[in-house]
Amino acid sequence: MSIQDTDVIIIGAGPVGLFAVFECGMLGLKCHVIDALSEIGGQCTALYPEKPIYDIPGMPAVLAGDLIDSLEKQAAPFKPAYHLEQSVTALDEHKDKTFTVTTSKGTKIKGKAIIIAAGGGAFGPNKPPLANIADFENTSVFYACRNKEQFRGKRLVIAGGGDSALDWAIALSNIADTVSLIHRREKFRASPDSVEKLHRLASAGKIDLLTSFQLKELKGFGAQLSHVAISDLDDNIQEIEADALLCFYGLASSLGVIEEWGLDLKSKHVLIKQSTAETNRERIFAVGDVATYDHKIKLILTGFAECAQAAHAIYNYIHPDTPLHFEYSTTKGLPA
Template sequence: MSNPLMADVAIIGAGPVGLFAAFECGMLKLTTVLIDALAEVGGQCAALYPEKPIYDIPAHPAIEAATLIENLERQIEPFAPPRLLGRIVTAITGTAGAFTITTDQNDTIAAKTIIIAAGAGAFGPNRPPLDGIAAYEATGAVQYYVKKREAFRNKRIVIAGGGDSAVDWAIALKDIAASIAIVHRRPKFRAAPEMADQLAQAAERGEIDLVIPYQLHALHGASGQLHTVEVADLDGKTRHLEADILLPFFGLAMDLGPIATWGLDLAQHHITVTPSTCETSTRGIFAIGDVATYPGKLKLILQGFAEAAMAAHAIHPIVNPGTALHFEYSTSKGVPA
């Protein structure tokens, strides 16, 4: 790019929180550019689980991840932020009011401020240490993400894990799959209480088999086709669960990538920020969503949305020094032209 792309705010990360940050900045008449390493917007919602229902978005009892992203895209249409997709930010130089951002595709962006909404950074699944698992991964008998629920119709599914993803997908797939068994090493699940209750109720009705306390032990099949998943309890006693597909949900391995070299204060692979503004240790650079941390932080999309609003309001005086911000509710001022 011969001439730098100019913006008041460069938003690094185009997942749901990054998209909403573009809206909040637009409402304050701040220009933005969206930058993301993926080839499409939406982050994990688009790349990993577009059909997963999300239950904690206000005014939506349930909304699929892909639909949430579509709605967020429609919401920012009036502001038409440029998008640099399939790009990794490799360097940031300058200071507040005059940052220069470069990417691995030789893009140059001149931005007065920066919002990092990079989610989990570069992400990949935590793979269970099972012999021969690669052969089953190659055929789709072992999968770490659910993109289309219909692909699991009439399949015998074993889900391993005790967090939100394991519980949510067990509930979401129970009416599609031939059978669902969920394997966890302890009786208590680390999921939202309401979803854990739904899981217990489905188990009582015989819709889901709770295999607890067990953990994965071995895979059995031929030519990449899975026949049974062997599990073992704490005493070494084993069971064989008939299965066509294993879904291990043991979280994502987080790698900040180049972000770790930008000189920001970090805590356990997260960027520390001031809670009231979401500003990092570097003046003019903000972090929101899963990548940001502070006391009391909750890793919820809705909290990331709130952080986007706080960051946008903290950015306004940096971009417009000496100009008072007369805040109005969107219901009274509408969307700026």
């Protein structure tokens, strides 16, 4: 496979990786973007595309999925190359200070700088240990809600006790025929506001609350679920009729090979210099959730600002003889 050439290799196509394309593009830097997932958007696409975000500057409320669509459009004039469904497997540094990144599909990209925008790492859902769960996945067992409408009129079981489980139980109680929420403890690990709403809906008969239960067995025909068996602490079993199961047991994520690149790390995050977003390795930068420093706040808007810092620092490496003449976007405009 031939090696593809670019200025900047961005690892991670979450909201922050996408905005890094824009910030680099505004300085004339070409980008290739790699992501382990099949779609761009990171957590916004994979975990909460239909939830409104309220703290993106200038957008009083924006659905996470719509934010990703806008970021993709904003990056499009700079013609980024996306390499999806492939995780990074190797990094080689050359004598001329360039890097080659290799992916799990064998793609090789050579670049002059790297931006790690890997969030919490390549992630996947924690799954309940049920023998036949794979038979139902993506047909009647799901680990995220991408489209509320698919549950309209369905008998839905939701498992989990955190914010995602509660938020979706509340949101889908108006759409699904029935919603049963299963949690292995009495107490929930969710915002007090959501817990209060949940109890109100349970009292009104809109949600069937089954605490101190855990998932025991899935039954159905082919890929279609018909019953979810649950057990209490004494292993008493009951069966719930169900068309679909949504499991929210959190995410397992791993930085994978990035942890082996000699970067200074703190609790699985990459330490950066806040003024440039550069790591301890020259020309390797980190932005967004994966990056850390004193008092870091993990928000999309923080990651966006880090992209601007990184792009300016990268420009100086790539064009050492042409000092950056700073211009506002209003002056510079976009490529035709």
